[in-house]
Amino acid sequence: MPHAGQVVFSRLEEVQFGKPAAETVAELARRHQAERVFLMVSGTLNRETDEIETLRRALGNHCVGTFDRMPAHTPRSAVIAAAEQARAAGADLIVTLGGGSVTDGAKAVQLCLANGIRDVDALDKVRAPAPVNSPRVRQISVPTTLSAGEFSPISGVTDERTRVKELFRHPDIVPKAVVLDPAVTRHTPLWLFLSTGIRAVDHCVEGICSNESSPYGDASALHGLALLARGLPRVKADPSDRDARLDCQIGAWLSMTPLVSGVPMGASHGIGYVLGAVFDVPHGHTSCIMLPSVMRWNKPANADKQALVAAAMGHAGEEAADVLDAFIRGLGMPRRLGDVKVGADHFERIARQAMNTPWVPRNPRPIAGPAEVEEILALAA
Incomplete structure (x- = not known):
């Protein structure tokens, strides 16, 4: 019998590589007609480098907030905190600049915003295979590590109550675009x-x-x-x-x-x-x-x-x-x-x-x- 199988393609629309992150993100935001861009970023990069401020300047008045408190392994409580801040800011696009925990956190925030999730227990409602609303606020990712979660429609979130890492899946939580800029990784x-x-x-x-x-x-x-x-x-x-x-x-x-x-x-x-x-x-x-x-x-x-x-x-x-x-x-x-x-x-x-x-x-x-x-x-x- 001949080899048989299936290949599934994700809803990632593009990857830009080898270009400066800030100006590339700003151009992508303009092209996607984003008016209210919410940043989820590495706290260390925000405090100790100019990378986040450079990104804010490139986005100008379209940047409506920054969340920089995502711990390792993406705990549920931090996902809810980020979602509440993004909701209050009226975000229509999330941009991440950081490692895998930040990237996964933003993917989970997309599900929270689309499904009215406002507390850690309610996250159970959007875990597969439960039917969920598709995210309307999408994501652009600028990774600073090589764990590569930005290419996946899966978010790993840790339930602090059980210390179990759970997977949240939806085809639309994969970022719309990924920007690979080696310069931003020099701080990692x-x-x-x-x-x-x-x-x-x-x-x-x-x-x-x-x-x-x-x-x-x-x-x-x-x-x-x-x-x-x-x-x-x-x-x-x-x-x-x-x-x-x-x-x-x-x-x-x-x-x-x-x-x-x-x-x-x-x-x-x-x-x-x-x-x-x-x-x-x-x-x-x-x-x-x-x-x-x-x-x-x-x-x-x-x-x-x-x-x-x-x-x-x-x-x-x-x-x-x-x-x-x-x-x-x-x-x-x-x-x-x-x-x-x-x-x-x-x-x-x-x-x-x-x-x-x-x-x-x-x-x-x-x-x-x-x-x-x-x-x-x-x-x-």
């Missing part, structure tokens, strides 16, 4: 830029290695992986190398093609959700720690696909897990659960929660229950 701490780059590597690798991979996703992910494999070490060696930073940004963009087009991620992403929500491990670090061990555990199920990964990273014929391990170590990133103070006494809880994520049940080597997740965690201990 190097550890954060590099570790979220490994998050993008994780998107590529789990997309390629999925049992549900597609030729379309593979083509993008393999090229994205090659760009990241070359670009990340260049940024570490010379943080002022804007060409290398742009290569990484484009690699992160391409890394999302499998996920956005319908290819599921695997156990690295699933376990990572739990490590982030429960133990506050940064997103990028979860991939640094888990991806090589997941690859090692999965090899009996997908050795042929793992060979493609090693080749794309410039190490044809070598073990993909070893290539990834050495690459991550070379960037100076954490490699073991012990490095982030997660001990074996937590493995049972992590494994149990990971089984409830969207991705662990679709891992390429079947995971029947928590015991198999604990085997992977032991490899990463």
Whole structure:
């Protein structure tokens, strides 16, 4: 039987890359006839750099407010606070400038504005598969990290009551436009830029290695992986190398093609959700720690696909897990659960929660229950 599958295209309308962020955003806002632009931005960038003020000046009187208090992992309470401020400002466009938590927060704010959500409990009403109103206030994103959530119609929001990261989905919460400007990433701490780059590597690798991979996703992910494999070490060696930073940004963009087009991620992403929500491990670090061990555990199920990964990273014929391990170590990133103070006494809880994520049940080597997740965690201990 011939290979069969499905590719889904997102409602992202355009990506502008290699251009100054502020003037590009201002032009996009004019083109979309936005009159009241609400900013959701990194607090650090707002306090310690001129990037946000430059964006405000470019937007002029059309900028009607700024929210800069989104913590890591996008807690529900901060989403509600941002939505209330955007609602009060009468926003007709949201512009984000910051990392993945800010980006995800704005995607959730779109749902709040469209569905009258005004408190943390009411967010339950817009979680899939509940029917919801389509967002009317859309988003333009300027990312400062490489986690690449700006290319996805999924928002990850943490419920502080349960410390569980929940997914909110709607095809229209993907930003209308993304602006990739390497200059704005120069303020991002190097550890954060590099570790979220490994998050993008994780998107590529789990997309390629999925049992549900597609030729379309593979083509993008393999090229994205090659760009990241070359670009990340260049940024570490010379943080002022804007060409290398742009290569990484484009690699992160391409890394999302499998996920956005319908290819599921695997156990690295699933376990990572739990490590982030429960133990506050940064997103990028979860991939640094888990991806090589997941690859090692999965090899009996997908050795042929793992060979493609090693080749794309410039190490044809070598073990993909070893290539990834050495690459991550070379960037100076954490490699073991012990490095982030997660001990074996937590493995049972992590494994149990990971089984409830969207991705662990679709891992390429079947995971029947928590015991198999604990085997992977032991490899990463």
